[in-house]
Amino acid sequence: MQTHTNNAYYVPPPSIWPLVGSIALLTLATGFALLLNKTAAGPYVMALGAGILLFMLFGWFGNVISESLAGKYAGQEDASFRWGMMWFIFSEVMFFAGFFGALFYVRNIGVPMLADAQSLWPGFAAAWPTAGPGLKTEIMPVHAWGIPALNTLILLTSGVTLTWAHWGLQKGKQSQLKLGLAMTIALGILFIGLQWYEYVVLDFTLRDGIFGATFFMLTGFHGFHVILGTVMLIVILFRSLAGHFKPERHFAFEAVAWYWHFVDVVWLLLFVFVYIL
Amino acid sequence: MNTTTVNDTAGHHDHDHDHAPAGLMRWLTSTNHKDIGTLYLWFSLFMFFFAGALAMLIRAELFQPGLQYVQPAVFNQLTTMHGLIMIFGAIMPSLVGFANWQVPLMIGAPDMAFPRLNNWSFWLLPAAGTLLIATFFVPGGAISGGWTMYPPLYMQGGIAYDISILAVHILGVSSIMGAINIIVTILNMRAPGMTLMKMPLFVWTWLITAFLLVAVMPVLACAITMLLTDRNFGTHFFDAAGGGDPVMFQHVFWFFGHPEVYIMILPAFGIVSTILPTFARKPLFGYVSMVYAVASIAFLSFIVWAHHMFTTGMPLGGQLFFMYTTMLIAIPTGIKVFNWVATLWRGSISFETPMLFSLAFVILFTIGGFSGLVLALVPVDIQLQDTYYVVAHFHYVLFSGSAMAIMAGVYYWLPKWTGHMYDEKLGKLHFWLTAIAFNITFFPMHFLGLAGMPRRIPDYALQFADFNAIASVGGLLLGASQLLFLYIVVKCARGGAPAGDQPWEGADTLEWTLSSPPPYHSFVTPPLVK
Structure with a gap:
């Protein structure tokens, strides 16, 4: 190049x-x-x-x-922005990897070791979810195939609408761009609303042992990223309305789209490892 | 790339006349890689003296058994903050300072890829540094459980513990942005013809270091975020009663911490690999193998972390795995040392100050590498865990490794940066004082550790008294010698014999094709690399 x-x-x-x-x-x-x-x-x-x-x-x-x-x-500046955004998203990947690592550690090593230490915690059996041997709290996990599954559908759909908006931008169809962006933003807000509702109706908190801690840390940071992504999409919508983007030159749009897809992928991992398994 | 920009040229040349903006705003608002590099270097020198002063207090206290000057609680604050500030305030920022100055010059780029972001990466450091230094004056004093911030000890302190977490978060933001900037600069801004395998080795080491930073600083952020929520929001990540595990912190922390060790040494390798060929007047031996060795060290750094935790009750399989992977690091490191020595072989060597520091680096860093191999052995490590042997080991790799390579680099590039030659006589004096005092300070610590003296202890049994007295004399001499370094640097910045464009006849990287000091904006038109 x-x-x-x-x-x-x-x-x-x-x-x-x-x-x-x-x-x-x-x-x-x-x-x-x-x-x-x-x-x-x-x-x-x-x-x-x-x-x-x-x-x-x-x-x-x-x-x-x-x-x-x-x-x-x-010219060359555009390539700098692309590299920069990619490496920024990589750093975000590592941030979530750290918390996933903590989740895998406690599930596969930490909790079983506590159950092995019967002299310390008599009667404690390794199971997931758990609030740990000292708290004696019963954890009712979230049913994966309720709101979480719906949220999965919503985020996956938002990825499609965003790509559709991108196609509109590339073909110079302004209405498709704006409609696609508006739909993506609406889906993002819907996701946040449903997640908020789920947090409200849950009967455990982040204080409830290691399950509560890992659950809220992972879903909380993910939700924070969705909020951030939605704000970014709103900015992009306003910039689209202002006519800032050209079919061949619109890196801000693409950067936000990359970010949105990244948040989407994190959610899929969350859905599998936090909700289903 | 597209070609619709031909008419834009008029707008480009009106702001970059070749003189620096004047006054304080030049430094506060700079978008110039040389200015920002200078800021990084001065900041790290200040922090080097601050954390060094803490070390002087430590050595004064340990001069003889019994409690002399500081209470044990304060002593623990001194060791903790000495480590934290030396790592995050002195070593890392100074290496980023080198990257700022040298990477654009060595690859023929007009500046860093993101000049404003570059300035933010720097100005976050004084913010975090202020927070860290302020913790000495809050109720309860600074953090005192060691720079590694292990729970459950870390759960028990006062506001300093929260402030320090937030300060390290800010340092992390700074490091990640700085690293992204360096990666993008190297990948996107090289002069035409400068292929990856033609890059100076210093640039290669920083490319790989920056990758490590982007990969592991976020993991440190995870670890300390969990500390913060455990302390303040009732989570149980590190509390067994809630199903958590304090050892988990060590895993997450050292997944960051071991690559961090290489973050502090790889650019030092790069500096030494630049200086040795210059003064041996031979090209670097085995350039390609050097690149692969650095990349291998970086890869291995991700799979050795638990060798810091052999005494935490790990399963035998885990201990063996981490022991073997750790010993594997000796292979690429051995390649590097071999190549450095082979570079010297039959060279026509002269012994200017940067060369003296670099030669000392090769010898003393290798000693630190060997003691690292000793510590890699599980049965030996279990004996030596948390003894002065470990302190000796990491000061051989961090002081006579990183810090002395940094000093070598400062002497090597000062003529380019300032346009003046430093005082060679004083430079050599500084070298010999530093090298001798360093060994007086840290070599006896091997014996102390083998004899069983624990680290992070303000008082000790009588049989350790002699070696501690020797180490303290060496330590105070080492500290005092660095005042000479400050004097030499200031003297050189203010004046001295003109350096000329190329004071070192053996140097062949691009920065020497520029004037000394280089123009405020250099390589606005990229040079053509053959």
């Missing part, structure tokens, strides 16, 4: 946004630590940090979008 054009690679002028972002994370972390330690100022400091972070995101992405519209990302 020979990507050097007559243009020099676009090196942006000095920017205030990285510094703003660092101040945002410093404030956010300080506020969170204060909140966790029951300090009254905690929530306010956190809110301030979140506000600065939002300010930074609007400013920084605004910058990127206007540079993109000005045609600064036409």
Whole structure:
């Protein structure tokens, strides 16, 4: 791939946004630590940090979008964004891999070892789900073929509608693009709503032993990613309405689509390893 | 790529006149890889002295048996924060500083692929560093259960424990973004003709290191997120009563932690592999095997993690597996050491300061590698777990490995970065003081460990007194010698004999084709590599 054009690679002028972002994370972390330690100022400091972070995101992405519209990302820069997004998604894969690893560890090694230690925990038998030998809580797991199966269907469908929207974009059919995106967003919101409902009606919490902990950590971080993906799709919808994307040049759309499919795949693994098995 | 951009050129040349912006905003808002590299290097030097000062307190306390200067609780904070800050604040940022300065110059790129993101990766470090240093002043003091943050000890501390988790999260964000930036720069921004197998070895080591960072920093994030929820939200990941397992933390942590060890040494390999050929005036011996050796070490780093945990009650099969995989690492490492020595073979060698540091690296790192092999043996490791032998081992690979390679690199590239030669006499003095003091400090620790002295202990039995006194004298000398390093660097930055474009006649990488210091924006038009 020979990507050097007559243009020099676009090196942006000095920017205030990285510094703003660092101040945002410093404030956010300080506020969170204060909140966790029951300090009254905690929530306010956190809110301030979140506000600065939002300010930074609007400013920084605004910058990127206007540079993109000005045609600064036409050559080699585009390949950089593609590589960058791929490696970012890889880091996300490893993040979920860590939690899946924890799940596999406790199910196959941790809990059986506790059951082997009969002198420590007499009468404890290795089973899944379990809240552990000390809590004595009965866990009623979620029935996989209820809401979770429906949610699987919803996310898989959303992958189809998103691809359909992409086809619309590539063929220059603006209405197909917008309709497809709107449907994908609606399905995303539906998924989040159903997941929320499931959390409400469940009779165990993340405090209920290792099952509750792994269940909520995995599904919680996944749900957080779906929310993030939905927000990203909404931004893409607004940018589509503003006519930012061309049939041959629309990497922002593709990046969000990659992200959405990644979240989709994580859900399939969750469905198998958290809900069915 | 498409060709609709011919008319865009007019917009490109109005902002990058070749002088640096002035004042504080130059550093706060920089999108220039050289400026950001400089920031990384200064930040890491500051943290090196901060964490080094903690080490001086440790050695002062251990100079003789009994409690002298600090209470045991404070002593534990010192050892913990010394480790955490040296790793995340000194070694890693300095290597990223080298990547920032050198990778674009060595591959003929105009800058990093994402210059703004690059600046964010840096400015997150002072944020996290502030949080970490602040923990010394919160109620209960800093974290004190060791830099590895093992539960259940980690469950018991105060607000410093939460702050440190969040600080490490921020460091992780910084590392992941920095690593993505480096990977994309190397994969996408090489000058025409610079194929992968023509890249300088330093660039190769950073490509593989950045891959390791992207792969394992998220796993560290998992581990410390579980700590955070166990501490604050009632989960039972590491609590047996709830079906969890504190040993699970060690598995997740060391799945990050062992690749992390190589994250800190592979770029050091790259620096040494650049310097040795220059001063031996011969090309690097076995370049291709060097690349494959680095890649093999990176691959193996994912399947050796439990050798840090031989005493946790692992099944025999697990112990054997991790022992053998660990010993396998000796093969690619041996290839590297062989190649370094073969590079020197019949070379016309001169002994400038960077070369002295690099030669010391080869010898002393190899000692650290051998003691690592000793520790890989399960029966031996069970005896030596958490003794000073381990402390000796990892200081041989981290100080005389990473840190001395970093110093070698600083001396090697300072003339390029500043345009001035450093003071060669003082540089050599710094080298000999460092190398001798280092060995006085850490060699006796092997004996202490073999005799059974546990690490992370402020007081000890009388029979350990002599070696501890020697180590403390060496340690304080080692620390004081680094003030000389600071003086030499500052002196060189402020002035000195002009370096010329190519102060080292044997150097053949692209940065030497530029002026010293290089123009603020270099390789705006990529060079053609034959």
